Amino acid sequence: MPTDRTPEPPEVPMKDADEQPTWFDKKKNVNLICFVLYGVSALLLLIDPFVHKHGPFAIEHWWGFYGIYGFVGCVFLVLAAKELRKMVMRREDYYDD
Amino acid sequence: MMTDLLATPLLGELSPGLVLILGAVLVPFLPGVLRKVYLLALPLVAFLQLLSLEHGLMGAMPLMGLELTTVRIDRLSLIFGYIFLLAAFLNTIYALHIRDWVQEASALVYAGSAIGAVFAGDLVTLFLFWEGTAISSVFLIWASRTPAAMAAGQRYLIVQIGSGVLLLAGTMVHYGQTGSIAFDSFDYQTTAGLLILLSFGIKCAFPFLHNWLQDAYPEATVTGTVMLSAFTTKLAIYALARGYAGTEVLVPIGAAMTAFPIFYAVIENDLRRVLAYSLNNQLGFMVVGIGIGTDLAIAGAAAHAFCHILYKALLFMSMGAVLLRTGTAKGSELGGLFRTMPWTATFCAVGAASISAFPLFSGFVSKSLIISAALKGEYFVTWMILLFASAGVFHHSGIKIPFFAFFAHDSGMRPKEAPKNMLVAMGITSALCIGIGVLPGLLYSILPYDVTYHSYTVEHVVTQLQLLIFSALAFTVLMRTGLYPPELKSTNLDSDWFWRRPVAKAAWGTLTGVLAGWAALGQRGLSASARIAKGLYSQHGPTGTLARTRPTGSMAIWMAVLLLMFLVTSFF
Numbered sequence: 001m002p003t004d005r006t007p008e009p010p011e012v013p014m015k016d017a018d019e020q021p022t023w024f025d026k027k028k029n030v031n032l033i034c035f036v037l038y039g040v041s042a043l044l045l046l047i048d049p050f051v052h053k054h055g056p057f058a059i060e061h062w063w064g065f066y067g068i069y070g071f072v073g074c075v076f077l078v079l080a081a082k083e084l085r086k087m088v089m090r091r092e093d094y095y096d097d
Numbered sequence: 098m099m100t101d102l103l104a105t106p107l108l109g110e111l112s113p114g115l116v117l118i119l120g121a122v123l124v125p126f127l128p129g130v131l132r133k134v135y136l137l138a139l140p141l142v143a144f145l146q147l148l149s150l151e152h153g154l155m156g157a158m159p160l161m162g163l164e165l166t167t168v169r170i171d172r173l174s175l176i177f178g179y180i181f182l183l184a185a186f187l188n189t190i191y192a193l194h195i196r197d198w199v200q201e202a203s204a205l206v207y208a209g210s211a212i213g214a215v216f217a218g219d220l221v222t223l224f225l226f227w228e229g230t231a232i233s234s235v236f237l238i239w240a241s242r243t244p245a246a247m248a249a250g251q252r253y254l255i256v257q258i259g260s261g262v263l264l265l266a267g268t269m270v271h272y273g274q275t276g277s278i279a280f281d282s283f284d285y286q287t288t289a290g291l292l293i294l295l296s297f298g299i300k301c302a303f304p305f306l307h308n309w310l311q312d313a314y315p316e317a318t319v320t321g322t323v324m325l326s327a328f329t330t331k332l333a334i335y336a337l338a339r340g341y342a343g344t345e346v347l348v349p350i351g352a353a354m355t356a357f358p359i360f361y362a363v364i365e366n367d368l369r370r371v372l373a374y375s376l377n378n379q380l381g382f383m384v385v386g387i388g389i390g391t392d393l394a395i396a397g398a399a400a401h402a403f404c405h406i407l408y409k410a411l412l413f414m415s416m417g418a419v420l421l422r423t424g425t426a427k428g429s430e431l432g433g434l435f436r437t438m439p440w441t442a443t444f445c446a447v448g449a450a451s452i453s454a455f456p457l458f459s460g461f462v463s464k465s466l467i468i469s470a471a472l473k474g475e476y477f478v479t480w481m482i483l484l485f486a487s488a489g490v491f492h493h494s495g496i497k498i499p500f501f502a503f504f505a506h507d508s509g510m511r512p513k514e515a516p517k518n519m520l521v522a523m524g525i526t527s528a529l530c531i532g533i534g535v536l537p538g539l540l541y542s543i544l545p546y547d548v549t550y551h552s553y554t555v556e557h558v559v560t561q562l563q564l565l566i567f568s569a570l571a572f573t574v575l576m577r578t579g580l581y582p583p584e585l586k587s588t589n590l591d592s593d594w595f596w597r598r599p600v601a602k603a604a605w606g607t608l609t610g611v612l613a614g615w616a617a618l619g620q621r622g623l624s625a626s627a628r629i630a631k632g633l634y635s636q637h638g639p640t641g642t643l644a645r646t647r648p649t650g651s652m653a654i655w656m657a658v659l660l661l662m663f664l665v666t667s668f669f
Contacts, residue, residue: 012422012511013510013512014509014511015509016511022435025507037569037573041567044562044566044567045563048563051555051559051560052555054556055472057475066560066561066564066567067564067566067567068567069484070563070566070567070568071568071571073485073488073568073571074488074571074575075571077359077360077485077492080360081360081363081582082582084360084364085587088589089364089587089589090589090590091586091587092586094588095588
């Protein structure tokens with residue numbers, strides 16, 4: 001039955017001093033991932049005029065609408081969330097007292 | 098066909114939900130391995146029972162002068178029944194390492210209640226199972242045995258019971274006015290219809306009624322949160338689809354649900370809470386579908402609920418494995434875990450791709466039904482919001498969750514890979530997410546309405562990829578320019594603040610104030626009130642026994658136990 005006993009956190013093994021870096025640890029590989037992403041983005045914009053869209057709204061037929069809307073939407077989301085943080089963020093133990 | 102093999106019903110007209118609920122009684126008495134086999138077998142028995150039942154109304158049962166219809170089998174209830182049983186089975190595998198009969202039994206009662214509610218043919222049966230889900234599921238939160246979980250569980254129970262009380266009130270008004278307790282469609286512009294809609298809306302986490310979800314789910318146990326994510330809110334989706342299909346007001350409500358939680362998801366540090374916000378956002382898509390109400394839209398809502406249960410469970414499973422192995426699910430403390438938890442990271446990525454609706458993953462073939470329905474119905478603003486929310490969900494669930502847990506800055510932690518049973522559960526769930534995404538035909542064949550829909554047209558695939566890849570691009574640009582807000586240890590105020598702070602203070606203030614006021618009259622007969630006030634204050638005041646974040650011995654637990662006993666005994 002419920003009690004207020006808090007379980008012990010597990011013992012977590014930590015990094016060894018002689019650990020080898022992985023593929024993802026190398027800066028040039030991270031850059032590679034980003035460049036692939038930029039390339040794919042550009043490609044998706046370039047093929048946009050060749051894709052026939054059937055929707056009823058004019059905006060959907062604008063060149064690159066989905067990509068541009070996705071990008072602008074996400075930048076807005078993050079910047080607005082940062083503003084939201086100013087209003088709603090409190091210290092972690094806010095409700096504890 | 099399986100149904101031909103079982104020409105006669107396996108267990109009479111017993112609701113498949115009751116197979117699990119009654120089955121739970123034996124759980125505490127079974128030892129070790131036998132109990133595990135039993136827990137795995139029960140959902141299968143319930144499934145066979147379900148397959149052996151014909152379409153139609155059955156399981157008639159008299160209760161207090163009313164004629165209950167405990168089982169209604171049709172295409173809408175079947176798809177929810179299938180996925181609930183599948184979720185119960187997968188979660189049993191995920192929880193095989195647990196040795197705690199309270200969690201094991203309450204998980205069964207919880208799943209059984211949700212399934213019983215889905216097959217309920219009348220409002221009273223629905224109410225009984227509705228409360229059953231509330232009472233049984235709170236034990237999955239309390240089983241964390243932390244003070245925070247105790248308090249969150251108590252708040253959760255109050256809200257869930259409140260939803261049941263509204264449902265009961267709505268049922269009584271409806272019965273009084275129409276003489277019927279049938280659970281069919283309602284008009285929200287009547288008193289009964291509004292009460293029932295509010296009841297469903299609480300469980301469905303409508304805006305401003307939502308916060309119990311983000312409050313309680315992340316406090317449950319590793320396995321409990323996976324369980325919770327599947328049933329309560331999707332039961333509400335089913336109930337809305339049954340009772341309020343085509344109710345226009347649900348379209349803006351659903352659209353708001355898709356959009357506002359994602360702002361919180363971006364700044365939330367606890368990754369299981371991030372998932373709770375994105376759960377809320379996914380419910381929004383389904384609510385929009387129900388509000389639009391066309392065959393395509395309702396089929397889309399059901400399909401999305403089906404896929405959502407799987408990928409959301411998968412995401413909660415992966416974060417649960419991280420929590421189990423590291424003791425935390427906070428983005429600010431995690432990072433770099435892909436080195437020692439590669440399988441968990443991979444399964445998490447499958448869940449992330451599915452919720453983001455990447456082509457070839459399950460979310461793509463279900464969400465596009467709803468978005469197409471919005472497009473066909475020419476809901477312009479709603480459609481724009483749904484697209485924004487789709488991009489946003491990739492941003493915070495698709496990228497943020499795997500990125501901050503498994504990559505990002507190296508936390509230095511090198512935890513063990515998740516236990517084998519968890520990996521098996523995540524593996525099967527991942528396979529289902531990909532299987533549905535690649536071959537949507539099977540899912541489409543069990544939808545409540547026949548839809549001829551082709552997900553994989555060049556138009557759908559390219560436009561969806563544009564939306565998602567540019568969302569990823571935005572994340573990359575914001576990360577690399579340092580504009581992305583860092584993960585910080587924090588609490589973010591949400592609508593629960595109103596009832597955890599001013600309302601709670603005002604309630605105690607009023608109560609003690611009124612009693613103290615009487616006492617202040619100085620009359621001898623009223624001096625007892627002062628003692629009551631003092632006694633209440635010592636028990637309920639800020640330093641009182643009952644104000645401790647421990648519900649043992651408090652009203653709620655007894656109310657829960659009594660209601661549960663009432664529920665179970667009422668079936669005999």
